[in-house]
Amino acid sequence: MQRVAIIGAGPAGLTAAYELLKQARDEFAVDVLEADPVHVGGIAWTGEFRGCRFDIGGHRFFSKSEEIEALWTELLGDELITRPRLSRILYDGTFFDYPLKPANALIGLGPRTAVRVLASYARARAFPIDPEVSFADWITNRFGRHLFTIFFKGYTEKVWGMSCDDISADWAAQRIKGLSLAGTVKDALLPRRPGDGAVIKTLIDEFRYPRRGPGQMWEAARDRVQEWGGRVHLGHRVDAVRWQGPLTVEAGGESFETDCLISSMALADLAQILDPAPPPEVLEAARGLAYRDFLTVVLRVQQRDLFPDNWIYIHDPSVRVGRLQNFKNWSPDMVVDPAMTGIGMEYFCSVGDDLWSLDDAALVELGRSELDRLGLAPAAAVLDGTVVRAPKAYPVYDDAYQGRVEIIRRWLAAELPAVQTVGRNGMHKYNNQDHSMMTALLAARNLMGASYDVWAVNTDAEYHERGTPTTVD
Template sequence: MNTIDKNKKQAVIAGAGPAGLTGAYELLKHTDIHPVVFEESGDIGGISKTVRYQGNRMDIGGHRFFSKSQRVTKWWNEIMPLQGAPSLDDRLLGTTGKEFAPKGPDPEKTDRVMLVRNRISRIFYLHKFFDYPISLKLKTFTNMGLFRTIEAGCGYVWSVFFKKPETSLENFYINRFGKPLYRMFFEDYTEKVWGVHPSKLGADWGAQRVKGLSVFAILKDMLKKSFSKKENLKEVETSLIEQFVYPKLGPGQLWETVAGEVSEKGGEVITETPVKEIHIEGNRVTSVTVDTPSGERREVPCDYFLSSLPLKDLIQSIRGIDVPDDVKRIAEELPYRDFITVGLLMKKLSIKNRTKIKTFADRIPDTWIYIQERDVRIGRLQIFNNWSPYLVKDYENTIWIGLEYFCTEGDDFWKMSDKDFTQMAIGELTQIGIIDPDDVLDSVRIKVKKAYPSYFGSYYELDKVKDFLNKIENLWCIGRNGQHRYNNMDHSMMTAMVAVDHIATGNNDKSEVWSVNTEEEYHESK
């Protein structure tokens, strides 16, 4: 660690993801507090990192940089400004009506900028493409067929007049779309993601992620676009937003830049050094114990502790005070969903571009494809070429895709060998006609633990854990796992920003930090 002024207060931050790094940057910007970030892995960015493989880059889970918060948007632009004048990048975006392959200087040496990207996500169901979110276009009804269309229409009308009590995510969806559309486009996919049926998931997950999305919202959006060229982004349901910004080399580029800025401004970001113990005296964190890469244990004093640790790990690490048995049990049993991505380098895809969107070599334009087919386990498919051409080493001659699977650590999926899992994944995409296995050039498998905090089980007793932690004056729980909330990246950043605001003013009330992404202005969905 760097030598610092002993009179300067110190904040220890657990985790170098969006929340932790935002917290460190904000502390340096708005206070005289010295931040030290400890990251367990060797990577920067948490699940927002960019994985490098053989010259190609993977965005784990896909991260659209869009926020209804002006503060977050301004913050991103401060770190990595938006690409300005017309250039090669603009042509890549298709703003001239065409898309070209990236040529020129090594992307590692280009300016760190954000690109404006068109959000194109579709659903693959019945071996056909549907808009995502589901639209009310003629093509949708043609793909569904006459019987399914009539059934869906009757089901929606029924749902308008006969509302179900929103005691589950299933009822939440049915109230907004009707039972037939729910069964077609939500039931199976939701179970793929969470491993439990939507009837056993809480409606508050839907309220957090898709509160404003419904058949009515889609109709309203279509009418607005018919009569107005401009849209007020604060009034548009986030799932209907059509553009976002994106770092040229993926989300990890931004967070690696932030980590560099933190170090340059006098803070510290230390990787491969997990926080193992949190020492508390008189309801204040006084120090933490970390494991160094050399295997030594070291105690680090702190005046503030910002934790993006999973609540399960946080509670287990507390020393110096008694943790009530029910708090231990609730934290221990909090459910998570883990994540596996298979990267496939392809010569080409078997599916063709049937849209009106002009693309390089007439490739499909999608960033994401949601796989709703019932006979495969894959949940979502990313085409990295369309997130940013700079993620692909040979953009002109290869397509770099990511196959997303949801699982639970220790289950059969998790324990499969890389070879067997990759072959299974290739077989599934072949089965539904998206690729030809002979076109696969290379592959890699990436596992991510605790990617998605889940909303069932002991989650409904989480307030007891929050009440216990809130009594520790200088402890601030931030980020997705730090609050056990399925936050988007901007929400995780906001938890850190609000925490630093409170630290700077000496306000120990944690309620506003916990309320990020529960208040209406923070709602967003993928």
């Protein structure tokens, strides 16, 4: 039997365990080591507060990969429901379609602003910024400065907590490849090509979602892994990986000697718990990788129907909230009592900053007052709430990240060939569940004799949100 230790019981870690045991359970002894004492699912777990279930961010299940779609169906069957999607932008008291529709945007902005938008677009086309270094350059070249300011700048800066001038153009190119104002207008006016259009339309208009939230998918995966003899150890935070002599993972006060390791913990953290420590340049690269953190204020509102959207982007700079989820619009089963509504007020922040450090009661108060101020629900209708903090929600793509990842990746490949890193933070890639899972499938298959380059799984998300004015999920 080959011993495999897997760090993390999120989508990537559980997919790796599932694949190994599904294909070759006589050959592999699998231990999944998860820091969380209670939940599986990583960022895609589902919580519950007094009859209101919530999801960290709202996880749509969609993929261009038929294999991943089939795997989700295999795990949940009819419990994976198809849901209509509605999401809009709230800017200056007006709702705008999301993805952006040119006519709707121009009408909503009024004639004066519309003329300024078109003039600034014409200017950007005539005199494009060259080279495109930053996110601001990339968007301005495709939409014009004015539209950038209205529909990209405020929200993006809330999300990343930094100026759009300091965010790499790579990030925009990866997340919203193929997008431009001209393309958006063309999409709105011309019929789509049959095959491509069907996929895009489907992804935009509907998505799949587990009836009781994304955690249900990962609880099902955990159950199957355990039925097949795999062990899932909760409350086992990995705090050391010893790699000279037998490869040994230390977690929850136990030592797990292993033949190979699949790690979905943050790449930066993995490099820093290696024992012996890697060379200084690898440690320095690891310490330099940055993340954006996230917290959700979950509010129970005593009202049946607040608004029809699954989620709303809040561009208004006068409130701190960045996005709002209405979980019962994701699945009616997200609330026990249909007369109630569970709202997730999403705040992008950094560990230790003013928002992160506010106590829970103050955050619930902030959420309640901002919901009221936005005109979405009166403060008096909010019964109570809770707060969930999610550190390292987003790997940051700054100017230096690629070089840093490359230093760590090369060193690991040369010195620790028995270790494969997978998933979102595991590879410092802005992966959705599907790509995180695909890296895990390939890593598992490598242990069965294949030789895939796990790093080649790309996060090309062109199909993700064509015609999209904002770019973060």
